[in-house]
Amino acid sequence: MKMKPEKYSKDKQILKKHVAAIHIGAKLSLLQRKLVNALLYNAYDQLLTAKEHKISASVLCEMIGFDSHNSAYLKGALKGLMETVVEFDVLEDDGKTSWEAMVLLPYAKLKGGVCTYRYEQSLAEKLYHPDVYSKINLSVLREMKSAHALVLYENCYRYVDIAHTPWWDVDVFRKLMSVDQMISYKQFKLLNRAVIQPAMKEVNELSNIQLELETKRKGRTVTGLRFIIRPNPQLSLIGMDTEDDITQMPAYKALMAEGVSKTLARAWVIEHDEAYIFEKLDLASNEAVRGNIKSSKAGFLRAAVEQDFHNENAQKQKRLEVAQTAKVERERLERQLDALKKAQREAETAYRRSCAERIEEAFQALPEAQRDTVTAEFQLSLGGRIYVDAFKKAGWKDRLNAVEIRKFWGARGVSFPSPADWAQKNGSSEPDALKAQIKELETEIKKPVISVKPI
The missing domain is CATH 1.10.8 (Helicase, Ruva Protein; domain 3)
Structure with missing residues (x-):
């Protein structure tokens, strides 16, 4: 039977994820961590009963916020999971640790726009545990821009019901964040400045929880830390309720x-x-x-x-005609939505280029010897290999790191106009205004179709 193409909803989706997997010790990139969550969400219902799982490659890419046309990149990420030996270094509720290791994904296949993959039985049994799980919000994971923020969210969200994490030894926390091998983060003040604070800021801005750091000291040395967890007061505004439409x-x-x-x-x-x-x-x-x-x-x-x-029943045929009318109207709204999204992309691209020109002028104005230092400093602030490689390729005009680049140069005194001021000056559409129109139209499209009952 030929399956129709799937469509992915960007509405809220909740993944039941075993707490052992949340405390995963493998050194995974941001894309690979998102991929792990999306594959598990798709397979979860048949995790113990099906040997293979399938998902449309375009749906998979949409779930993780990735360009579906870059199949080579997706293949590389899947291959990376297949080559990853995962260490489950689990923090149990009694404070003790247990250690296990296994291959994360033993098999993957891309053919005809469909991704087929398998889990080893031992891993499947570990991932499927209906009594002990943490609810991970996939809409949050899709928005995360750094691996550190994603790992922090996963490790903290397990404890949302008790409003705080346990106290973690600093060395244990470094391992959870996959920075235990980085000498530059041995000092807590550097770990806090470069890893913890940026990750907390991203979690607080993008997720359905907010975190506050607490530390333990022995003399002047920080020996332990934990996070206070509170609901995000903007929860209803960003649409991350437990149940979705x-x-x-x-x-x-x-x-x-x-x-x-x-x-x-x-x-x-x-x-x-x-x-x-x-x-x-x-x-x-x-x-x-x-x-x-x-x-x-x-x-x-x-x-x-x-x-x-x-x-062919007449009453059901009437329903079908009503549904067809609704479908035509929805398609009209979808065409309108596509036009708005195109205009938004063009406006954002033009604004990004304008900011990039200011950055390039500021960079070129630096003494030549200082340019390498500034470049190296920015690369160290990036969250993962993917982002560093993208920056090396495109420089200060890199689209993937555009937001972080503007923050970096803003901290160095370079001023940027707001999108609204820029749009007014250049006679362009305002990106935020277009975004509001898009959100309103998407809400309209999501409204349930009212079926006509037979007379």
Whole structure:
């Protein structure tokens, strides 16, 4: 059976992640850490029952906020996971540690736009633990820009219910943050300045929690630390509630009642309007009552949804016509949304170039001997190899590190106009205004389709 292309929802998604995996000791890049979470989310429902798991490569890239056209980069990241021996150095609730090691991903395949992968049984059993897990918000992970922030969020979110982490020895914390081999972070003040504070700032700005650092001292030496965890007061504004709009839709709930997996139910509700889903549910129920289903009702339902089986009943046909009208309107809104997103990208690109020109002027104005020092200083502030390589390739005009570059030069006294001031001066569309229009239109598109009941 040929599957229709999946669509990925950028709505909130919650991943149940075993606490051992959260305290992972492997040296993974930011992209690889996001990839681990996305693959686990996709496989979770069948983690112990299926030998292989599949996901559309474009959906996978969307989940981690990655350019889906760069297949070579994705292959490299998957290969990196396959070559990674993971150390599970777990902090147990009683304060004791346990250690295990295993290959993170033994098999991966990309073919026809689909990623197929496997977990070893021992790892699958460890990752699937319904009683002991931490809820990791995938919408948060997708937004993270540094590996340190992502690791800090994962390690702290386990303890959100008790409002603080345990006290961690500084050496243990360095290992959790994967900087235990870096001599430059042996001094706590350097660790705090270059790792902890930037990571806390990013978590506090982008996630559904806020952190506050507390330390223990022996004399003048910091020996331990922990984080106070509070809910983000802007939670409702950034849309990170525990339940999202998709899971509250009647069609989603009806599919779950029929035993459809949450991943598949979500994909169907995103791809089709509610009238379409209810039509297929009615069709499956009627055919089951008539004894016309030879296999299973769930299997028939999947075929009905993906191959668009039709019921010629007049009442159901009326629903289909109403649904088609709604679909046409949604497509119109989606075209409008695409145009707004294009305008936003163009405005952001022009603003970024304007700022880059100021930065390049400031850089060229430095004495030649000082330029190398400034460049090296900025590279040390970057969170991972991917970001360093991108900067080496594109320099101060690098798009991936644009925000950090502006912060760096802003701290050195270079002033930048706000996007609004820049737009007004240059007669351009304001990026933030376009973003607000996009958000409003996306909210409109997400509204459930109201199906017409038969007379």
